[in-house]
């Protein structure tokens with residue numbers, strides 16, 4: 183199988199912070215999505231260095247789209263996000279493993295099809311951040327971003343979401359940065375901190391470590407994604 187990334191040069195790239203690039207996807211050709219795993223109906227298209235994700239099912243059929251890689255703990259993930267059709271909601275899943283620390287694709291786990299309870303209250307462990315929460319009226323009249331830790335529907339952090347409605351986006355992309363550093367998580371948009379989480383005092387089960395990451399969308403959201411990178415801290 184051909185992975186969409188990591189030429190030798192990229193794998194050796196480091197920042198001044200001593201970080202190492204683990205994964206970069208510029209969505210620059212049709213092989214960019216090779217190895218990605220869709221759960222639930224998604225229409226994923228790549229063009230002009232942009233990944234466009236839209237739901238492809240009924241109004242209440244949502245999707246989770248897993249990257250082909252398993253990542254270690256202590257990573258920084260960045261991407262650019264542009265909502266182009268609302269309402270809807272975007273999420274980012276990270277540190278996903280089975281509850282016993284194995285693969286989320288272990289055949290002994292329950293089947294999943296994008297329906298949220300299968301992810302937050304079942305046999306997988308993960309953190310999941312929701313942003314651009316515009317699916318329901320109560321989300322649209324007060325814009326917040328949430329971090330939940332699962333298994334369990336544990337809301338562990340929350341902050342105001344500065345991303346505007348589609349009509350005011352005017353072609354802008356919003357740079358999202360998630361840092362997952364052992365017990366600490368931060369979530370930023372355009373360098374503005376929305377929330378942070380320190381998993382030292384919550385009674386929410388074992389600390390989430392390394393694992394898989396995914397993009398999730400709730401209909402009828404259509405959104406563009408660019409320049410997805412994962413750096414090892």
Ligand SMILES: *[C@@H]1O[C@H](CO)[C@@H](O)[C@H](O)[C@H]1NC(C)=O
Pocket residue numbers: 189206207208210211
């Ligand atoms: C796409 O980008 C990757 C690096 O992200 C590069 O290695 C590859 O050559 C590019 N492909 C095309 C068709 O430009």
Ligand SMILES: *[C@@H]1O[C@H](CO)[C@@H](O)[C@H](O)[C@H]1NC(C)=O
Pocket residue numbers: 225226227234236238
């Ligand atoms: C899938 O997305 C592409 C590009 O966004 C769009 O042109 C096409 O109509 C969509 N197809 C379906 C079945 O939704």
Ligand SMILES: *[C@@H]1O[C@H](CO)[C@@H](O)[C@H](O)[C@H]1NC(C)=O
Pocket residue numbers: 230
């Ligand atoms: C392609 O992307 C560039 C850079 O983001 C943008 O300026 C241009 O309008 C896009 N072209 C199309 C056809 O979407």
Ligand SMILES: *[C@@H]1O[C@H](CO)[C@@H](O)[C@H](O)[C@H]1NC(C)=O
Pocket residue numbers: 222223239243295296297300
């Ligand atoms: C997904 O599974 C749930 C049961 O967990 C079911 O209610 C729902 O209809 C399924 N959705 C799709 C798109 O198959």
